Amino acid sequence: MAREHVAEHFEDLEQQAHAARLGMWIFLASEALLFAALFALYVSYRMEHPPSFGEGVEHNTHVLGSINTGVLLLSSYLVALGLHALRRGRRFESVLFVCGTIVLGFVFLAIKITEYAEHFDEGIYPGGVGRFFAEHHQDQGMMQFWNLYFGMTGLHAVHVTAGMTVLGVLAFKVARGQITEAAPHRLELGAIYWHLVDVIWIFLWPLFYLIPTTT
Amino acid sequence: MERVTPRALHLTFAALMLLAILSFALSFVHLGKLAYPAALVIAAVKASLVALFFMELLTEKFTVRIAFATGFAFVFLLIGFMAADVGTRQIPPVASPTTPGRSTY
Numbered sequence: 001m002a003r004e005h006v007a008e009h010f011e012d013l014e015q016q017a018h019a020a021r022l023g024m025w026i027f028l029a030s031e032a033l034l035f036a037a038l039f040a041l042y043v044s045y046r047m048e049h050p051p052s053f054g055e056g057v058e059h060n061t062h063v064l065g066s067i068n069t070g071v072l073l074l075s076s077y078l079v080a081l082g083l084h085a086l087r088r089g090r091r092f093e094s095v096l097f098v099c100g101t102i103v104l105g106f107v108f109l110a111i112k113i114t115e116y117a118e119h120f121d122e123g124i125y126p127g128g129v130g131r132f133f134a135e136h137h138q139d140q141g142m143m144q145f146w147n148l149y150f151g152m153t154g155l156h157a158v159h160v161t162a163g164m165t166v167l168g169v170l171a172f173k174v175a176r177g178q179i180t181e182a183a184p185h186r187l188e189l190g191a192i193y194w195h196l197v198d199v200i201w202i203f204l205w206p207l208f209y210l211i212p213t214t215t
Numbered sequence: 216m217e218r219v220t221p222r223a224l225h226l227t228f229a230a231l232m233l234l235a236i237l238s239f240a241l242s243f244v245h246l247g248k249l250a251y252p253a254a255l256v257i258a259a260v261k262a263s264l265v266a267l268f269f270m271e272l273l274t275e276k277f278t279v280r281i282a283f284a285t286g287f288a289f290v291f292l293l294i295g296f297m298a299a300d301v302g303t304r305q306i307p308p309v310a311s312p313t314t315p316g317r318s319t320y
Binding site: 047 | 238241242283286294301
């Protein structure tokens with residue numbers, strides 16, 4: 001193992017990599033709690049207004065949201081392959097896989113923007129503003145559904161953007177030989193973060209696109 | 216440390232896509248109240264696959280697993296208690312208990 005990668009307060013690279021991963025997992029736990037507060041709000045509002053939430057789901061862009069699920073799952077798979085390639089010393093292949101993940105991140109955001117544009121066309125804006133809500137007599141549950149939709153998917157999109165930025169920097173460093181198979185844990189950290197973004201979407205998808213009126 | 220093999224990554228991705236297709240297909244079936252558990256159980260299985268194989272939790276050390284388990288427990292408590300609270304609230308009686316001919320207890 002290359003000693004030049006080891007900071008002086010660590011005994012070896014393995015210990016340093018483990019400390020870095022532990023730090024990342026603790027950070028991810030705090031991220032999960034941030035989203036958990038919003039999921040709890042969703043559960044609470046949906047239990048109070050089940051018909052409005054069911055109607056909101058049925059009105060949502062079912063197919064586009066589902067395509068985005070496939071896009072994110074594929075992007076997670078690619079970054080996992082990229083990390084594996086780096087560990088095997090295949091840096092070029094690793095950069096290609098990670099760049100593929102970033103491209104899929106752009107595809108995800110483009111689809112999300114298309115969805116938002118469709119909602120705006122229908123008069124659905126954040127904050128219960130727009131003709132859609134006027135047509136539905138300012139239904140409280142409907143406003144809560146769309147506010148949570150814009151809030152949670154918007155926050156998730158911010159995380160996608162952050163993940164793409166981090167992976168972009170890491171891919172650049174792998175390409176320049178600053179991250180190699182001798183110390184691949186820096187790419188591991190970026191990959192783990194990207195997977196969390198995927199996991200959050202795995203739960204957002206059924207709640208906002210799949211579970212219709214249950215009565 | 217033994218890490219996840221490429222074969223495991225391929226299989227995980229295949230399983231994730233199949234489960235996503237299953238979720239999508241089930242959304243067209245009228246399951247009534249079963250729609251919640253069906254969609255959320257599939258989502259939980261998919262999230263577990265991502266965590267175990269893509270995030271390599273399967274081969275992680277004990278301290279990392281503890282960090283994960285603690286985060287998971289607090290997420291569960293936060294959402295669980297919120298749901299339990301809202302789900303068990305009583306609607307206040309609309310009429311006084313002393314109103315003749317109407318019992319609210």
